[in-house]
Amino acid sequence: MKTISEQLQHKINLKTKPLGALGQLESIALQIGEIQGTLSPQLNKPTIVVFAGDHGIAKEGVSAYPQEVTFQMVMNFLNGGAAINVFARQNNIALKIVDAGVNFNFPPHDDLIEQKAGPGTASFLYGPAMTSEQLDFCFQKGAEVVRKCQKEGSNIIGFGEMGIGNTSAAAMIMSEVCQLPLEECVGRGTGVDEAQYAQKLSVLGKSQEFHGSIAKAKSILQTYGGFEIAQMTAGMLEAYELGMSIMVDGFIASAAFLLAQKMAPGIRQHAFFCHNSAEKGHEQLLAYLQVKAILNLGMRLGEGSGCAVAYPIIKSAVQFLNEMASFEDAGVSNKA
Ligand SMILES: Cc1cc2ncn([C@H]3O[C@H](COP(=O)(O)O)[C@@H](O)[C@H]3O)c2cc1C
Numbered sequence: 649m650k651t652i653s654e655q656l657q658h659k660i661n662l663k664t665k666p667l668g669a670l671g672q673l674e675s676i677a678l679q680i681g682e683i684q685g686t687l688s689p690q691l692n693k694p695t696i697v698v699f700a701g702d703h704g705i706a707k708e709g710v711s712a713y714p715q716e717v718t719f720q721m722v723m724n725f726l727n728g729g730a731a732i733n734v735f736a737r738q739n740n741i742a743l744k745i746v747d748a749g750v751n752f753n754f755p756p757h758d759d760l761i762e763q764k765a766g767p768g769t770a771s772f773l774y775g776p777a778m779t780s781e782q783l784d785f786c787f788q789k790g791a792e793v794v795r796k797c798q799k800e801g802s803n804i805i806g807f808g809e810m811g812i813g814n815t816s817a818a819a820m821i822m823s824e825v826c827q828l829p830l831e832e833c834v835g836r837g838t839g840v841d842e843a844q845y846a847q848k849l850s851v852l853g854k855s856q857e858f859h860g861s862i863a864k865a866k867s868i869l870q871t872y873g874g875f876e877i878a879q880m881t882a883g884m885l886e887a888y889e890l891g892m893s894i895m896v897d898g899f900i901a902s903a904a905f906l907l908a909q910k911m912a913p914g915i916r917q918h919a920f921f922c923h924n925s926a927e928k929g930h931e932q933l934l935a936y937l938q939v940k941a942i943l944n945l946g947m948r949l950g951e952g953s954g955c956a957v958a959y960p961i962i963k964s965a966v967q968f969l970n971e972m973a974s975f976e977d978a979g980v981s982n983k984a
C-alpha cells in the first residue's frame with residue numbers, strides 16, 4: 649500500500665505538464681494533501697488573526713515610530729483601512745483582530761476580540777517582559793481564538809501582528825533560539841536610521857547580557873515577550889493540534905513560530921512561510937528552519953499582510969491538484 653505522500657506525488661506527476669513544471673506549487677499541493685490526509689484537499693474559510701500588543705522596550709528608542717501607533721493601527725484595522733484589510737477583502741479572507749495587550753482601552757467593537765494580558769509588557773531591559781501568569785493567560789487565550797476559527801469552519805489560518813517595538817522582541821527570540829549573534833538578528837524594523845539602529849543594537853545587547861542564555865521556549869517568551877507573540881505561538885500550536893494549515897507571515901510571526909516549533913517539532917509540516925521579509929534576519933531564520941518562503945516581494949510590514957498576499961498561490965496549488973486533467977483523462981501522451 650502506497651503512503652498518502654506517494655499517492656499525492658503520483659497524482660501530481662500524472663497531471664498534464666512536464667514533470668515538476670509547477671515548481672513550488674507542487675510542493676505546496678503535496679503538503680496540503682499530507683496535512684489533510686487526502687488526495688483532494690479543500691481550503692475552507694481562510695482566516696487571518698492579527699494579534700496586537702505593546703512593548704515596554706519601545707520606550708528605549710528601538711523603533712522609528714511612537715508606541716501609540718499600535719492602538720491607532722488597531723483602530724485602522726477596525727475601520728477597514730490598513731493593508732491587511734485591503735488584501736484580506738481582495739482574497740475573501742476572514743479577518744479577526746485581537747487585543748492581546750495594547751496600552752489603550754478600546755471601546756467595544758464587534759470585530760475586536762479583547763484578551764488583554766496587560767497594558768503592554770514591561771521593558772525586558774530591566775527584567776522579564778511578563779509574569780508567568782500573563783504567559784499562561786496568553787497561552788490559554790491564543791489557543792481559544794484559534795479553536796473558535798476552526799469551529800466556524802476554517803481549516804487554514806494565518807498569523808499576523810501589530811506592536812511597535814516587536815522586531816526587537818522577535819530579534820531577541822531569534823538570537824536565543826537560533827544561537828546567532830544579535831547583529832545577525834536585529835534589523836531596521838519600521839525603518840530606524842543609523843543612529844537609532846546603533847541604539848537598538850546597544851539596548852538589545854544590554855538586555856541579553858542582563859538575562860544571560862535561556863534554554864526553554866516558554867522562558868524565552870516570558871523574558872522577551874510580546875503578549876501578541878505569545879498568543880501567536882499558542883495559536884499556532886493549537887492550529888497544529890487541530891490539524892489546520894498554518895500561514896506564517898514575516899519576521900515577528902516567524903519568531904513566534906520558532907518557539908512553537910521548539911515546543912512541538914512536528915508543527916513545521918503544517919506551516920507555510922508566506923514571504924521572505926526584507927527585515928534583516930528573516931532570511932537566516934528561514935534558513936534555520938530549512939524552509940522556502942512562497943513570495944519574495946521585499947515586503948516588511950507585518951499585520952499578516954504576507955499571508956493575505958500569498959493565500960491565492962496556496963489556493964492555486966490546491967486547485968491544480970483537484971481540477972487539472974491527468975495525461976489519461978485528457979488523452980495526452982506522457983513522456984516515453
Ligand atoms: C504605521 C505602521 C503600520 C504598521 N503595520 C505593521 N507594522 C509593523 O511595524 C512594527 C514593528 O517595527 P518596530 O519594531 O520598528 O516598531 C510592528 O507593529 C509591525 O507589525 C507597522 C508599523 C507602522 C509604523
Ligand SMILES: O=C(O)c1cccnc1
Pocket residue numbers: 815837838897898899900901925926927930947948949950951
Ligand atoms: O517582517 C515583518 O513581519 C516585519 C518587518 C518589519 C516591521 N514589521 C514587520
